[in-house]
Amino acid sequence: MKLTYKKSGVDIKKASLFKDQIKPLVRKSFRKEVLKDIGSFGSFFRFPKEKYKNPVLVSSSDGVGTKLKIAILANKHDTVGIDAVAMNVNDILCVGAEPLFFLDYIACGKLEPGVLFDVVKGINNGCIQAGCSLIGGETAEMPGMYNEGDYDVAGFCVGVVEKSKIIDGSKITAGDVVMGLESNGLHSNGFSLVRKVLSKNELIKMSNELLKPTRIYVRPVLSLLRLAKSDKRLAIKGIAHITGGAFYNKIARIIPHNVDVVIDKHSWRVPKIFRLIQNKGNVPEDEMYQTFNMGIGMVLVVKPYNIPKIKSALEKFNLRSGIIGEVRRGKKQVKIV
Numbered sequence: 001m002k003l004t005y006k007k008s009g010v011d012i013k014k015a016s017l018f019k020d021q022i023k024p025l026v027r028k029s030f031r032k033e034v035l036k037d038i039g040s041f042g043s044f045f046r047f048p049k050e051k052y053k054n055p056v057l058v059s060s061s062d063g064v065g066t067k068l069k070i071a072i073l074a075n076k077h078d079t080v081g082i083d084a085v086a087m088n089v090n091d092i093l094c095v096g097a098e099p100l101f102f103l104d105y106i107a108c109g110k111l112e113p114g115v116l117f118d119v120v121k122g123i124n125n126g127c128i129q130a131g132c133s134l135i136g137g138e139t140a141e142m143p144g145m146y147n148e149g150d151y152d153v154a155g156f157c158v159g160v161v162e163k164s165k166i167i168d169g170s171k172i173t174a175g176d177v178v179m180g181l182e183s184n185g186l187h188s189n190g191f192s193l194v195r196k197v198l199s200k201n202e203l204i205k206m207s208n209e210l211l212k213p214t215r216i217y218v219r220p221v222l223s224l225l226r227l228a229k230s231d232k233r234l235a236i237k238g239i240a241h242i243t244g245g246a247f248y249n250k251i252a253r254i255i256p257h258n259v260d261v262v263i264d265k266h267s268w269r270v271p272k273i274f275r276l277i278q279n280k281g282n283v284p285e286d287e288m289y290q291t292f293n294m295g296i297g298m299v300l301v302v303k304p305y306n307i308p309k310i311k312s313a314l315e316k317f318n319l320r321s322g323i324i325g326e327v328r329r330g331k332k333q334v335k336i337v
Contacts, residue, residue: 009143011111018113018139022120029127029134033100036135043136045101047160054163058097062087063154066191067211072149073200074207077115080153081122082129083188086214087243088157089130090298093218094239094254096167096225097159099130104137105154109146111139119153122213130218132157165225169238169254169301176237177304178251178261178325180268181314183297184215189244190277190291197281209273217241217298220317224300227313234309238301242293249290251299251334260330261301263289264337267324271295289336296324 005012019039026038035044049055064083071080081104089099104123106116116139127134137155146152186194194210195203203210221239228234238254251261274295278288288294300321302310307323314321 009110010141014111014113015139015141018111018116021113021117025117025121025124026134029124029132031100031131031133034133034135038134038136040136043101043103045133045135052160052162055160056163056166058092058095058159058161059157060088060091061154061156062091063152064188066195067188068151068153069195070191070203070207070210072151074204074211076207076211077118078122079211079213081119081124082126082213082216084123084153084155085126085130085157086216087188088155089126089132089159089216089218090214090241092157092159093221094167094241095161096165096239097161098222099132099157099159099218101133101135101158102127102130103135103156105140105156106137106151107140107142107146108151109141109143109148111141112149115151119151123153123155126213126216129216132159167236167239170256171235172237172255172259172301172327174259174327174329175304176301176327177307177323178263178327179300179302179307179310179321180296180324181217181220181298181300182215182268182320183242183293183295185212185271185273186210187214187243187293187297189246189293193281193283193291194277197277197283215297217319220314220319221298221300223317224310224313227309231309234302234306236300236302240299242297242299246291246293247289247296247336248334252332254301255327255332255334257332258329260328260333260335261325262328262335262337263325265289265294268295268322286336299324301327
């Protein structure tokens with residue numbers, strides 16, 4: 001018997017047919033700056049230079065993590081693509097950047113077009129939510145690297161911000177307050193712990209809750225930044241995406257060396273899913289706030305008098321928010337009380 005690439009586990013023809021299948025779907029996310037359809041050796045995006053005086057490109061690369069194991073277990077694949085987008089666009093949003101385009105990378109043991117179509121549908125949906133274009137990517141069939149039925153998803157995003165409008169936390173001072181924006185559940189962090197705590201049957205039974213996609217904050221936060229252009233009092237001094245390392249790690253990244261942030265954990269209602277995980281796994285309280293978002297997916301650091309207008313603006317996007325902490329003089333520490 002003659003050996004071929006297909007017999008070794010890689011079906012190039014099937015991969016080509018899959019790319020043709022997703023083209024009409026992906027076009028739905030195209031902004032006017034996209035110049036070519038997907039499938040070329042490179043992806044083409046015309047930079048909108050007329051909108052900026054001194055533009056700075058901002059990039060991010062991230063994946064979904066072991067949340068994918070639950071998607072595979074539950075055979076539900078239409079939301080994890082949103083997670084892949086959210087993890088990237090929310091990160092660059094933290095410096096005030098608008099996402100422009102996104103590329104994905106999907107690796108699998110054996111190409112299952114139906115499963116991967118659902119994944120790409122989710123990626124495209126996430127791009128539409130974020131106002132960016134899915135302009136390319138790679139689907140790699142890798143037998144021996146991944147078991148049949150297993151796959152991994154990662155992404156790469158590029159955005160832009162006016163240099164004078166970069167948000168880096170350097171203007172944060174004692175007396176500022178921390179606003180919390182509600183999460184959509186677990187988002188995409190802590191799933192290795194979740195899978196230790198919950199049984200296989202519990203993971204399947206609770207899959208709808210566990211697989212809720214990461215909330216994409218781009219449109220509401222960019223709307224706030226646009227408001228701040230006309231009203232300087234609405235300035236946002238710092239933004240943190242509460243992901244791996246959660247409150248302690250992510251907020252510490254954006255505050256100057258001469259201040260602390262004190263988070264009042266009683267200032268919002270922690271969703272039941274977090275308490276269930278904590279109680280079933282006997283997980284220490286500090287570990288929960290080090291690992292999970294606990295119901296707060298993003299924080300903004302602002303002046304206290306900005307709160308009413310910011311809350312009102314976010315409510316237009318059906319996004320609840322509130323004061324969850326304050327900035328005090330200190331040594332770049334985050335404390336949860």
